[in-house]
Amino acid sequence: EMVEILNCNDAVRIKNVLPLHLDIEAAIDNMIFTYFLSAADNTAKNVLWATYDGKKWIPSMYDMDGTFGIYWNGEPIDASKAVYPRIKSNGSLSIPGSKMYSVLCKYFAKEVEERYNELRGSILTTENTRQTFETFFAKINEAAYIADAEKWGGTNQYEWSKTSRYNMYTFTEEQLERLDAFFYNFAK
16 A cells, blocks of 8 residues: 555645555655665665564665765765755756655655754764764774785775775765755755
């Protein structure tokens, strides 16, 4: 029934019945997180669905090897290929990804804007993201990079990782600017 509801155009039905089948708050968080990561693979196909009762579903992430502005191999993703929602020149919305994201942006715009602003004012800050990366990377010593290079090939993995980190930081800052331009005053 959730697929049927996502494909109907009845706003009242969507607002009243979809929350019985989809955890709207979790779906909004999933959408915002997917766009924050610029997780192209997760916009349409790489979603795991979980449920506690077999009735209400929660989207979950997996296969996030092309995120934070780098491909699986650490090469930078061109910023022009970032995945994020935007307003087209004709005023219509461009929502990359699933039908679910389009429905959330159209019928739950107020909830999306409120949640984005809440996250942006707390956990989704440039400073928090950078600190989280730095804390994580501080736990990886040079010996781990050497072992990785021996197993998978490549040279100077430690220096390469520094470049990848810089690309991740820069991309994240740029991605937040793109998302801010879309989600602030989104429901107006």
